[in-house]
Amino acid sequence: MKTICPWCGSSKAEIKMEVKDEFLSQEEFHLCECTNCGMLYTMPRPSKDKIGEYYKSDKYYSHQENKSGFIPKLYELVKSFNVKNKFNMATKGKTIGKLLDIGCGVGDFIHTAEQKGWDCVGVEPSDEAKNIAKSRTKGNIIDSEKLEQIQDQNFDVITMWHVLEHVDDIKWQVNQLQRLIKDDGRIVIAVPNYKSYDSEFYQQHWAAYDVPRHLNHFDKMIIAKIFKSKELRLINTEKLVWDSYYISYISEQYMQHSLALMRGVWRGLISNCKARHTGEWSSMVYIFEKIH
């Protein structure tokens, strides 16, 4: 197997872990750590025409409204809290302007941002998700390639909520971010953190490795390094506190433990308590600005 780092291109890597796609295909993948830059990545990487197969599940892009029952209602409540929280993180201290949400899914974030008066563009590769997003927003949802046609310095805020780990060509993507953001703009990147307690606890069963859908795996060091090389400075980090519970719950299911929900909530709670001291949350939000 020929390894090639998606960030620096080095072929030198060490296999750090074997991870199975427990969500869907049950196939085995490697997590490789680049010995040159420290980037952790999935190998083998499915080709562009094969990767779609690994997303073929009802659990992706599901968008169900008006479901009855306690759990769906609770889920909707958490989701709505989450979106508002993300919106505040992304726009705090900014005046209303133009926002780009890359990997917008069914448009939850854009829907909220538009309600608050922001002029939004979304990028979404899945046709199914894109159509739902179009129907719920002002409809400005485009394909990734179309980004190249947008003029430089066009956006005040660019967000990627749990998307960079899915991106095949990180270099191209980060170049686009750097090109499209205004000089006083803000870039917000949320990704799972494999240095978190829940990651270290669940090891190869950690649900946020999610191979091969997650091609890239990040910690704070590599994220800062990648963006710094594009003159983007990490100015703040935030956390998504609900993710530790959700990821731990799914990890417990992968391990086929009974009482997965209870165990997951407990483990998620421990992860969040530890992260208050270590700063290593299950999901991190990195906020960047241009270096002037």
Ligand SMILES: [Zn+2]
């Ligand atoms: Zn590398």
